[in-house]
Amino acid sequence: MTEVITERETLVTAPNFGLTKFLDPLRVPPVLRPHLWWKQDDLTVTMRRTAVQLHSQLPETEVWAYDGHFPGPTIEVRSGKRLRVSWTNEIEGKMPLVAVQGPIAQAPGNGPGGYRDADGNLLPGFEIIDGVPDLPAWTVVHLHGAMTNAGNDGWAHNAVLKGFSQLTEYPNGQQATTMWYHDHAMAVTRFNVHTGLAGMYLIRDAEEDGLELPHGRHEIPLLLTDRNLDTDADGALTGQLLFKIPVAPSGAPIPFTGPFNLVNGTIWPYLDVEPRWYRFRVLNACNSRFYRLNLVDETGAVHNDAVRIIGTDGGLLPAPAELPTPGLTLAPAERADLLIDFSKFPGQSLRLTDTSVTGPTEPDLMQFRIEDSHRHDSFVLPEKLSRSYVRLVHGTTVPEDHGHVFVGLVPPGTAGEPHPQMWELQEVEEPPTTLPAAGFIQLTDPSTGAVRTFQKVAQLFDDTTTFFIDHGRWAVWNLVHLGGPTHPIHIHMSQFQVLTRKQLDTQGFDTIVGGTSVPLPAPADGRPIEKYEEGWKDTFQVQAGEWVTVAGRFLGATGEFMYHCHLLDHEDNGMMRPFVVHPPEVAKFHLHPGGGGHHGH
Structure with a gap:
């Protein structure tokens, strides 16, 4: 195991900040399938403070998490099956963030730490963001993408404190799709989500079943996030979440981006895969970072021809689509349902990479390690996907009366x-x-x-x-x-x-x-x-x-x-x-x- 680098100068310049890339396996969040368990149609999901390890070379990090998982459990339901969820707030203590802002030009830019001197004093121009250390856990959950009545939608003012629950009902009367749930509390959404309050929610239906897409262990959610971490007086990473934002010359804070990219709560993980088709439900769950995704090999050659887009935010496309030539750009909250064919790469390693990065951020997101074998894969990429899809056109499928x-x-x-x-x-x-x-x-x-x-x-x-x-x-x-x-x-x-x-x-x-x-x-x-x-x-x-x-x-x-x-x-x-x-x-x-x-x- 590579020893963590502690020298401040190296932390400033090294894109991996002393952490070994692709050291830890990808974590897959647990799955809650309420309609399969004793036909139950209600769940209780409890928010609590917990400690997680974002990388095996880091100390533990305190987060707020649904059912104690970062990211939260993947909730999987059938279309048309109503589900009631009690989102219960049992979070102890205050916000687990160090929140600071300072000048853009201040070294080390947007890297870890870098806002205090060796004696622990704030560097010129930096300040603690007033009020953040005193924030209580005030939460309300929005199921993003759901068609549900407003009383269940996560109205921003309707957040609850510790000891109370938000009761919701989701009709799930939608086609198969990738949604996600996250906090939506008024004025503090950016902090609450950053502490870890996000998870995925999948709807299944008969149309999707009929396609016989990769499933089970061959279907994996990928929640992409970025974070920053604090450092101690010696420049060593502490594991403490650092919400550090630069301030523009106008005085306006610039939205947060962090130097560490996480997939399913792990910094630069790897995934062992078989040489066959896989399905990945990809979500950009960042506060503000855009990703431009490409699949590359160890030489840097791009292999986007092995990837097909089969769905977006609201469900399946009418037919598989190729990735755009420069890569697939996902903004915060956008989802992409991807199929990747690893059969062409037995014994090789591929990387999911963000080619839009600037500054001190490592562009690699994760590594796929393909088994050196030849396995039979019965899946054939279908020419058609959603036969219920209708393209909207102004004046025809969108009626004149609108x-x-x-x-x-x-x-x-x-x-x-x-x-x-x-x-x-x-x-x-x-x-x-x-x-x-x-x-x-x-x-x-x-x-x-x-x-x-x-x-x-x-x-x-x-x-x-x-x-x-x-x-x-x-x-x-x-x-x-x-x-x-x-x-x-x-x-x-x-x-x-x-x-x-x-x-x-x-x-x-x-x-x-x-x-x-x-x-x-x-x-x-x-x-x-x-x-x-x-x-x-x-x-x-x-x-x-x-x-x-x-x-x-x-x-x-x-x-x-x-x-x-x-x-x-x-x-x-x-x-x-x-x-x-x-x-x-x-x-x-x-x-x-x-x-x-x-x-x-």
């Missing part, structure tokens, strides 16, 4: 706000007499060429609710990105498909005032929608300058739900808003301010 929602994503620094913002927009008949005007955006409709004027009507979570959608109706969400980082936008309650992706010229948006000085010209064609992106999804990458439209039907659940950026630091700092789904018969009796929130009626 609602529209407009959301503006505005860059950091807009109107003096250091953080990026999410504006709910309402169309108005007349523009202001003088432009730019704060909160007014003029867009040119790509279909008609007409200039449309929109006004910001809400921004913070607790502003007046403005989006109301009739139960059973289709709605097209227009996500208009006026500048800044890529945002993975997650909409609760339904599943969606990307309809269009256009590219905007955003030069007419005045960030000082917070409005357009001239109407933005009609958008041009944007990035093509790849085959694997045509599937059902609940989380969408929206890049700067893009106007993305997604469509979904709000059927099968009602109540007040949330949508937000799934960069958890952005979500906690204002990029989250509510919307309501209610029966149209009730809607006409509903009085609310302004009368302008009837989007979807």
